[in-house]
Amino acid sequence: MSFWYNVRTGQVETDANRSIGERVMGPYATEEEARHALESARARNEKWDEEDEEWEHRNEAPGWDD
Numbered sequence: 001m002s003f004w005y006n007v008r009t010g011q012v013e014t015d016a017n018r019s020i021g022e023r024v025m026g027p028y029a030t031e032e033e034a035r036h037a038l039e040s041a042r043a044r045n046e047k048w049d050e051e052d053e054e055w056e057h058r059n060e061a062p063g064w065d066d
Contacts, residue, residue, distance in 0.1 A: 002027030005037035 004013045004026035012034045018024060025041065028034040 002029070003031050003034035004028070005034045007038075 002015050004015075004018050004024040005011075005028070006013055006019050006024050008019075008023050012031050013019060013024060015027075025037040026034055028037065033040070
């Protein structure tokens, strides 16, 4: 069974009672993972933002903007 996080209601749903696609995040293997979907997504986004920032500045020589 998969678990889903409903972004409109803040509730965890299962395959049996899952809302339409754009309202849910998932699937997650456990109810606990689904319950923390927003926190996990936020952490992933922050990590990707940091990686993007590093990628954008990868060829800059230190001190060029001084």
